[in-house]
Amino acid sequence: MATEPQTAIEPKADRPGVLGTLRAALEHLGGWVLRVLIRLGYIGRFAVAVVRFSGPSFARFGLVMREIYFAGVLSLVIISVSGLFVGMVLGLQGYDTLVRYGSANALGTLVALSLLRELGPVVAALLFASRAGSAITAEIGLMKATEQLAAMEMMAVEPIARVVAPRFWGGVISMPLLAAIFSAVGIFGGYVVGVLIVGLDSGSFWSQMQSAVDLRDDLLNGVIKSFVFGVAVTLIAVFEGYDAAPTAEGVSGATTRTVVTSALVILALDVVMTALMFRGI
Amino acid sequence: MTGQTVVQLTDLAFGYERDRPVLAQINMSVRAGQIVALMGGSGCGKTTVLRLIGGVVRATAGEVRVFGDDVAAMDQAELYRMRERLGMLFQFGALFTDLTVFDNVAFPLRERTNLGERMIRDLVLMKLQAVGLRGASQLMPHQLSGGMSRRVALARGIALDPQLMLFDEPFTGLDPISLATIGTLVRELNDALGASSIIVTHDVQESLNIVDYLYFIAAGRVVAQGTPDEVRASEEPFVRQFVRGEVEGVVPFHQPANDYRSDLLAADR
Amino acid sequence: MNRNRLLDLWVGIFVMLGILALAFLALRAANASTFSSGVTYTVQARFDNVGSLKVRAPVRSAGVMVGRVSSISFDPETYEAVVQFTVATAYQFPKDTAAKILTAGLLGEQYIGLSAGGDTVMLKEGDVLHLTQSAVVLETLIGQFLYNKAAEGKPAESKPAEGGDAKGAASSK
Numbered sequence: 216m217a218t219e220p221q222t223a224i225e226p227k228a229d230r231p232g233v234l235g236t237l238r239a240a241l242e243h244l245g246g247w248v249l250r251v252l253i254r255l256g257y258i259g260r261f262a263v264a265v266v267r268f269s270g271p272s273f274a275r276f277g278l279v280m281r282e283i284y285f286a287g288v289l290s291l292v293i294i295s296v297s298g299l300f301v302g303m304v305l306g307l308q309g310y311d312t313l314v315r316y317g318s319a320n321a322l323g324t325l326v327a328l329s330l331l332r333e334l335g336p337v338v339a340a341l342l343f344a345s346r347a348g349s350a351i352t353a354e355i356g357l358m359k360a361t362e363q364l365a366a367m368e369m370m371a372v373e374p375i376a377r378v379v380a381p382r383f384w385g386g387v388i389s390m391p392l393l394a395a396i397f398s399a400v401g402i403f404g405g406y407v408v409g410v411l412i413v414g415l416d417s418g419s420f421w422s423q424m425q426s427a428v429d430l431r432d433d434l435l436n437g438v439i440k441s442f443v444f445g446v447a448v449t450l451i452a453v454f455e456g457y458d459a460a461p462t463a464e465g466v467s468g469a470t471t472r473t474v475v476t477s478a479l480v481i482l483a484l485d486v487v488m489t490a491l492m493f494r495g496i
Numbered sequence: 497m498t499g500q501t502v503v504q505l506t507d508l509a510f511g512y513e514r515d516r517p518v519l520a521q522i523n524m525s526v527r528a529g530q531i532v533a534l535m536g537g538s539g540c541g542k543t544t545v546l547r548l549i550g551g552v553v554r555a556t557a558g559e560v561r562v563f564g565d566d567v568a569a570m571d572q573a574e575l576y577r578m579r580e581r582l583g584m585l586f587q588f589g590a591l592f593t594d595l596t597v598f599d600n601v602a603f604p605l606r607e608r609t610n611l612g613e614r615m616i617r618d619l620v621l622m623k624l625q626a627v628g629l630r631g632a633s634q635l636m637p638h639q640l641s642g643g644m645s646r647r648v649a650l651a652r653g654i655a656l657d658p659q660l661m662l663f664d665e666p667f668t669g670l671d672p673i674s675l676a677t678i679g680t681l682v683r684e685l686n687d688a689l690g691a692s693s694i695i696v697t698h699d700v701q702e703s704l705n706i707v708d709y710l711y712f713i714a715a716g717r718v719v720a721q722g723t724p725d726e727v728r729a730s731e732e733p734f735v736r737q738f739v740r741g742e743v744e745g746v747v748p749f750h751q752p753a754n755d756y757r758s759d760l761l762a763a764d765r
Numbered sequence: 766m767n768r769n770r771l772l773d774l775w776v777g778i779f780v781m782l783g784i785l786a787l788a789f790l791a792l793r794a795a796n797a798s799t800f801s802s803g804v805t806y807t808v809q810a811r812f813d814n815v816g817s818l819k820v821r822a823p824v825r826s827a828g829v830m831v832g833r834v835s836s837i838s839f840d841p842e843t844y845e846a847v848v849q850f851t852v853a854t855a856y857q858f859p860k861d862t863a864a865k866i867l868t869a870g871l872l873g874e875q876y877i878g879l880s881a882g883g884d885t886v887m888l889k890e891g892d893v894l895h896l897t898q899s900a901v902v903l904e905t906l907i908g909q910f911l912y913n914k915a916a917e918g919k920p921a922e923s924k925p926a927e928g929g930d931a932k933g934a935a936s937s938k
Contacts, residue, residue: 280776287783288775327795331790358592358593365590368552369662371604371607372604392786426823
């Protein structure tokens, strides 16, 4: 793998002035930007390779099924429990604020819109990155460190086709389903707090929600978001695993990078997509 | 038995970075039916030779010919076709940790052939029988000892009846019994398959017992070669040091460094 | 084999749960039945003032949502606001239907209220509604109220003030 272009040339000792410091700072920035660009280039080429070698994943769907199990089924518990809690907190906080304006009946709207548009896709993706993404990175990284990928290559089996692509598709398929489950459970949590605990009218809770939530603008956009997050997180996870240095530190470092990079990318993509989707409203 | 040349390396050079060559000039050949050992100190680039033969990395200079074809000229498909005739045993077996022993051995058959599941089952059991581990077919790799793992990996390596076997440090970290077992298996399987083998190792004694020819590599070059008998009788300093395992010799014990005294005193300044 | 069966079963359960969650969100939370993708026809209405009406605001008749505002623009010839809105084909209205801009609650969002007329000809794609009533602008309302109060003070014009009728005063057409 490419080593960092070492551009940090020390400013000359006899001229340590403001210019020297500025120059060092600029060089630092330039080196960082170059490294990021090089890495983005790698990820781009890697993504193309993953798609190109996706044939076997669909010809033998059992491979993907296994990965849906590990990425999706095993994330079910953390996703549903977190969804329930987030929904309940939204219910409590939302009620507290709305009741001051005499519009506690709008609680259903608040809970549903927050979850469908933002919290469902974003929080589910963050949890997915730390639960499934890190596991994918660690697994692929360890396969690399123990030469399993090299062994596969020597057996004339392409590791991207056999190991990476099924995990990628497993994650991409699981993520929107997990986000939907998160939102649904969250709305139920809001219902528990709003109707069963606080005592709002069940009918108005649902009808307010239904009149405000739009199928296309809210639900569909949320699903699109979660799909994009699924692609981003899984791609980062498989890339970091495949790119990991084949040592213990290499794998642990890659796992950490998966979680951190995923979180940043999820939030950045969320800003962009929110700006595009909900601009007119 | 010693017929046509299976592997021919000519003036081979390779380096991951331009100014630090791992291999400078390697010339060697392996003929059909032979077992050849590639020996040298740790980190001298022995494993890299195997990677070059398998086409995993490309030589920076010189030529690698496997089964008579130039590896550097192959495209991806040709490379994969060539690798189908190749079996490789990695240092610690490199078994797929999420598959059973049976599925590990079946892996190349399922991925690279269109055989039916019944046929695959028979073949896998035959290969496992050959390494004496048919009884372990339903175990997971983490339940195996180091020697067993390597035997399973060997069974996996011969699953497609390769014409050339590559062994990367097959004897490292084994107890004497497992070590002898692997050594015997390598010889037996090589002869049974009518294949050729290249063993990268630094275990001199076991190699001298089973191989037909040895190459010694140091500083990226072949420094000595010969049959086991020639090696045993050799008076060449490097070979003597290596075979007898002496600490001091042409290969120095100390990494080149500053003067010891001045290095220690430097801390006081 | 057994292990694979169990894995397949779990994946099946997971995918079912995901689809059920989506169905729940679509039917229970978003109410897919309030046509968002159904067949609609577009009608136009002109207002002197649309207040803070926004695109995608609901169109209701008798309190039931029947459509949505699709665009709001300004006509520089007549100095009027031109509002286009879609109505589900399932809901047919007479040609002389009136459109009012109303507010949900005191401070809620604004929507278009349709009150059906008595015509036998029904509205169709591209029709223009002629009976419209603009949004209530709070400043105008307060101004009106103060004016009426001042008028009350003069005994010469002792006319019972109708404070609540400010809406009518603000209307046009």
